[in-house]
Amino acid sequence: MTDPAMANPCETSTPNRLNPPPVCSPKLLQGVRFAVSRRKAMRNWIKRHGHIYEINVPIFGQSVVVSDPALVRSVCTASNEQLINVQPNLSNLFGPGAIFGLDGSRHRDRRRLLAPALHGRSLKNYEKVIEDETLRESANWPENNEFRILEPMNRITLDVILRTILGADGAELEELCEIVPPWMTLGSIMAFVPAPPFRTGRHSPWGKLAEFRNAFDRIVLTLIAHAEADPGLGERVDVLALLLRSRRDDGTPMPRLDICDEVFALIGAGHESTASALGWAFERLRRHPDVLAELVREVDEGGNEFRRATISESLRVRTVIDVFGRRVSSPNYALGEWRIPDDRTVLVRIADVHENPEIFPCPERFDPHRFRGTRPAAPAWLAFGGGARRCIGADFAITEMDVVLRTVLRNFRVQTDPAAPDEKSYFRGVAHIPKLGGRLIVNRRS
Numbered sequence: 069m070t071d072p073a074m075a076n077p078c079e080t081s082t083p084n085r086l087n088p089p090p091v092c093s094p095k096l097l098q099g100v101r102f103a104v105s106r107r108k109a110m111r112n113w114i115k116r117h118g119h120i121y122e123i124n125v126p127i128f129g130q131s132v133v134v135s136d137p138a139l140v141r142s143v144c145t146a147s148n149e150q151l152i153n154v155q156p157n158l159s160n161l162f163g164p165g166a167i168f169g170l171d172g173s174r175h176r177d178r179r180r181l182l183a184p185a186l187h188g189r190s191l192k193n194y195e196k197v198i199e200d201e202t203l204r205e206s207a208n209w210p211e212n213n214e215f216r217i218l219e220p221m222n223r224i225t226l227d228v229i230l231r232t233i234l235g236a237d238g239a240e241l242e243e244l245c246e247i248v249p250p251w252m253t254l255g256s257i258m259a260f261v262p263a264p265p266f267r268t269g270r271h272s273p274w275g276k277l278a279e280f281r282n283a284f285d286r287i288v289l290t291l292i293a294h295a296e297a298d299p300g301l302g303e304r305v306d307v308l309a310l311l312l313r314s315r316r317d318d319g320t321p322m323p324r325l326d327i328c329d330e331v332f333a334l335i336g337a338g339h340e341s342t343a344s345a346l347g348w349a350f351e352r353l354r355r356h357p358d359v360l361a362e363l364v365r366e367v368d369e370g371g372n373e374f375r376r377a378t379i380s381e382s383l384r385v386r387t388v389i390d391v392f393g394r395r396v397s398s399p400n401y402a403l404g405e406w407r408i409p410d411d412r413t414v415l416v417r418i419a420d421v422h423e424n425p426e427i428f429p430c431p432e433r434f435d436p437h438r439f440r441g442t443r444p445a446a447p448a449w450l451a452f453g454g455g456a457r458r459c460i461g462a463d464f465a466i467t468e469m470d471v472v473l474r475t476v477l478r479n480f481r482v483q484t485d486p487a488a489p490d491e492k493s494y495f496r497g498v499a500h501i502p503k504l505g506g507r508l509i510v511n512r513r514s
């Protein structure tokens with residue numbers, strides 16, 4: 069007689085099963101497809117199994133993949149005791165003191181602490197910095213000559229986040245602008261690769277990441293010393309000042325290295341993702357003259373409703389971060405009709421929700437009118453994830469995209485080409501970017 073525990077799950081699919089249907093190819097093959105052609109593989113798995121299925125891949129292990137809106141809602145409304153952050157996560161790259169490494173009440177407290185710097189009045193204050201950086205960066209853009217928009221967008225978003233989050237300026241700002249980009253490029257690739265148990269040389273990827281990290285900490289510790297000597301520290305609203313003023317339950321200040329981890333996390337999570345989203349927005353606008361014309365008209369009249377809708381639609385149709393994850397931390401977590409065992413990974417496939425024709429008719433069409441006058445929200449619109457760990461920088465990113473688009477469209481005429489082939493998506497390890505960097509031709513507006 070067969071022991072049920074030993075039975076091949078692929079042979080026991082009954083209509084009343086409690087476990088999501090498993091993908092049955094060998095683990096290694098699933099892993100390669102997950103790493104190399106994730107979007108294509110997942111579209112195929114959905115066709116075969118529906119909007120919930122289980123894969124078994126290196127790094128995340130047995131993982132339930134979900135894109136059914138009702139089940140996604142259930143993931144988003146779970147408490148952060150039931151579902152903790154996925155393991156491994158970006159604290160591998162940013163350090164254990166960053167928000168990505170916290171769960172439960174420590175995670176809630178950290179979000180509460182950071183929130184004032186990333187919402188409301190603070191964002192209004194950042195608008196001038198964003199506009200100035202956009203004007204400075206675009207001052208030398210070539211006219212009538214195709215160029216990649218992605219790198220200029222990266223420089224704008226990095227400068228903006230360093231100034232607003234860290235209060236950096238002068239020599240420290242310049243040094244950080246040198247260090248962060250190569251570190252992020254390498255870090256995005258290595259973020260989920262476990263470090264080997266033995267010491268690696270300084271020329272190994274881990275050695276190089278450690279070297280970048282030391283240089284970063286040295287600069288942030290200098291900024292901390294400046295901030296502590298600043299008589300206006302009590303009134304400052306940047307993240308560094310908030311973290312320096314915070315006290316733990318026992319009244320002690322936050323350890324310096326945790327502060328370094330946290331500011332690095334916000335810089336790392338905040339700038340490339342927003343730059344990629346802007347790259348995609350320009351890529352779409354080049355191919356959609358009608359949308360662009362309406363946006364320019366609105367900019368000239370001083371409005372922003374259609375621009376906000378365009379940002380939402382661009383984030384939907386070209387999803388920058390295509391998945392977010394959790395780990396079950398309660399026995400037999402119920403996800404709809406399914407039971408998910410303790411310690412299992414749950415991956416929510418943002419891109420598949422965004423491409424679902426039952427939620428967004430003709431999903432491949434770029435149509436900002438879908439979002440005109442609405443505030444898109446989970447579980448249908450998931451560009452920033454959902455629930456207790458929803459992107460804490462979402463409002464910051466939308467404000468930044470809004471001001472960059474406004475400033476560029478006020479000052480430049482973007483040449484359109486509806487016949488230009490769509491740029492393919494290229495996965496950089498965390499974010500999906502336009503493969504050719506969002507090629508654009510502009511002229512200065514008189």
Ligand code: HEM
Pocket residue numbers: 167168179186333334335337338339341342345388389391392393450451452453454455456457458459460461462464465
């Ligand atoms: C268009 C730009 C951006 C996109 C598409 C994006 C997307 C995301 C997504 C999908 C998550 C995971 C959410 C979840 O697990 O439910 C996330 C988390 C996070 N993002 Fe963003 N993000 C963007 C910009 C930013 C910015 C500007 C910042 C900082 C200023 C930021 C900081 C973070 C942090 C700290 C987390 C972790 C939140 C937590 O674990 O509680 N992001 N982001």
